[in-house]
Amino acid sequence: MTGSALDEVREEAPEDGRAVPTGRLRTALAAETLVGSLGLYSVIPVLGPLLAARSPGSGTAIVGIGLFCYTASAGLSATLVARRLRRIAYAPGMVGSVLLSALAFGLLPFAGADWALCGLLVLAGFGVSAHFLYSRVLIAEVIRDDIGRNRVFSLLQIAVNGAAALGPFLANALYSPAEPHKLMGVVALCYAAAAVVMLPGLPRGVRPPETSGRWPVGRKVLRQVVTTPAIRRTVVVSVLGTFVYAQFYSAFAFYVAERFDSAALRSFLLAGPAFWIVLLQAGVTAVISRLMRGGTTPFAVLGGANLLFAGSMLTLGSGLEPAVGAILAVLVFSVAEMAFGPMVSTAYAGLPIGSTLEAFNLRQVCWSFGEALGALSGGALFVALHDQGRGWLYWQSLGAVTLTVTCLLLFLSRRTTPRAPACR
Structure with a gap:
C-alpha cells in the first residue's frame, strides 16, 4: 500500500530507513483497545447468565448456542468476508465495526426471542472480528520492520489485559439479571468511546491491500x-x-x-x-x-x-x-x-x-x-x-x-x- 495517504500516518523514517507509526496513531490504537476491551471484558464474565435470564424457557441450550455464536463470529466472520471489507477504507471500517458492536451489545437486553439474541451476538462478534482484522493489517502495512510491529502489538496486549483485569469488577458492580441494561449500556458506551478516541489517529482514504x-x-x-x-x-x-x-x-x-x-x-x-x-x-x-x-x-x-x-x-x-x-x-x-x-x-x-x-x-x-x-x-x-x-x-x-x-x-x-x- 503506497501513496500520500499512507505516508501521512508515518513518521519521517530514521536513518536505517524503517517506517514507524506516529505517536498519534499508536496512542489512538492503544486508547481504543483499552476502552473497547473494557466493554468486552465487562460483558464476557456475565454473558452466560445474561442469556439464561433473557430466555428462561430455553434452559441451558441458549447459553451454549449463544456463546458459540459470539465466539465463532468474533473469531472468523471478518476473515470469511475479507474481500468485501477491503473495499472499505480503514477509518470508516474500523470505526463502523466498533459502533456495530456497541449497537449489538446495547440492544442485547431488549431482545425478546432466542433468534434475536443469537443474531445480536453474531453482529457483536462480527464487529470485534472486523476491527481486529483492520487494525492488525493497518499496523503491518504502516510499520515495515518486525521489532516495530512487535512493540505496537505488545502495547495492544497490555491494553487488552489491563481491561481484562478491570472488566470483571465492572461486571460485578453493574450486572443484575433483573436490570441487565445498566451494564450493557455501559458496555455500549465503552465501544462508542473507543470509536471516538480512535478516529483522530486513523489515515483517511486508505484501504487494505488486495488478496x-x-x-x-x-x-x-x-x-x-x-x-x-x-x-x-x-x-x-x-x-x-x-x-x-x-x-x-x-x-x-x-x-x-x-x-x-x-x-x-x-x-x-x-x-x-x-x-x-x-x-x-x-x-x-x-x-x-x-x-x-x-x-x-x-x-x-x-x-x-x-x-x-x-x-x-x-x-x-x-x-x-x-x-x-x-x-x-x-x-x-x-x-x-x-x-x-x-x-x-x-x-x-x-x-x-x-x-x-x-x-x-x-x-x-x-x-x-x-x-x-x-x-x-x-x-x-x-x-x-x-x-x-x-x-x-x-x-x-x-x-x-x-x-x-x-x-x-x-x-x-x-x-x-x-x-x-x-x-x-
Whole structure:
C-alpha cells in the first residue's frame, strides 16, 4: 500500500530507513483497545447468565448456542468476508465495526426471542472480528520492520489485559439479571468511546491491500504454506502454541475450579496472566527487541514461547504441591503469553505473502483452528482423565509433545535457514 495517504500516518523514517507509526496513531490504537476491551471484558464474565435470564424457557441450550455464536463470529466472520471489507477504507471500517458492536451489545437486553439474541451476538462478534482484522493489517502495512510491529502489538496486549483485569469488577458492580441494561449500556458506551478516541489517529482514504483470490486464503497462499518451509514452520508452531494456550481457559480453568476451595486463590490463578502481562509486558518486549536486533527471528521467539508453554504444562503434572505447582505454572505461562501473543501477529505480518490482508486471514484461520482444538481437548480429554484421577498424565503428555515438536521445528529451522542479519 503506497501513496500520500499512507505516508501521512508515518513518521519521517530514521536513518536505517524503517517506517514507524506516529505517536498519534499508536496512542489512538492503544486508547481504543483499552476502552473497547473494557466493554468486552465487562460483558464476557456475565454473558452466560445474561442469556439464561433473557430466555428462561430455553434452559441451558441458549447459553451454549449463544456463546458459540459470539465466539465463532468474533473469531472468523471478518476473515470469511475479507474481500468485501477491503473495499472499505480503514477509518470508516474500523470505526463502523466498533459502533456495530456497541449497537449489538446495547440492544442485547431488549431482545425478546432466542433468534434475536443469537443474531445480536453474531453482529457483536462480527464487529470485534472486523476491527481486529483492520487494525492488525493497518499496523503491518504502516510499520515495515518486525521489532516495530512487535512493540505496537505488545502495547495492544497490555491494553487488552489491563481491561481484562478491570472488566470483571465492572461486571460485578453493574450486572443484575433483573436490570441487565445498566451494564450493557455501559458496555455500549465503552465501544462508542473507543470509536471516538480512535478516529483522530486513523489515515483517511486508505484501504487494505488486495488478496490473491476470491477466498480469504487463496490457493496461491495455500500452495505457499505447503511448499515454503518458512511459512509452513510458522503455521505449525503457531497452531501448536495456540492449542496449548487454549488450555488455560479450558483444562486449567476446570482444574482450578475442582482442585481449590479458596475463592481468592482461584481468582488469583485465573487473573494471574492478565496481571503479570500488564506489569511485565514492556520489559519482556524490550528483551525480545534486543534479541531480534541480534538476529533472532520471529519464528525463534514463537518457538521459545512454546518451550515455556511446555514447561508450564510439565509443572502442572510434576507432582508438586497443587497450589505451588499451579502458581509456578501460571508464572511460566504468563511469560510465554507475553512473548507468544504479540509475536504471532508479527510473524504473520512478515511472511513472504503478497497481501498482508491475506496473511492475517491465514493467521486468523490458524489461531481459530488451534484454539478450537485446544479447547476441545482441554474440555473433553482432560476432564475424562481428571475424573479417573490421572489429570497429571494429560499435563505431562501435552508438555512432552509440545517440547518435542517445538525442538524439532527449531532444529529444522537452524538447518535450512541462514542466520538473519542484525537489525541496527
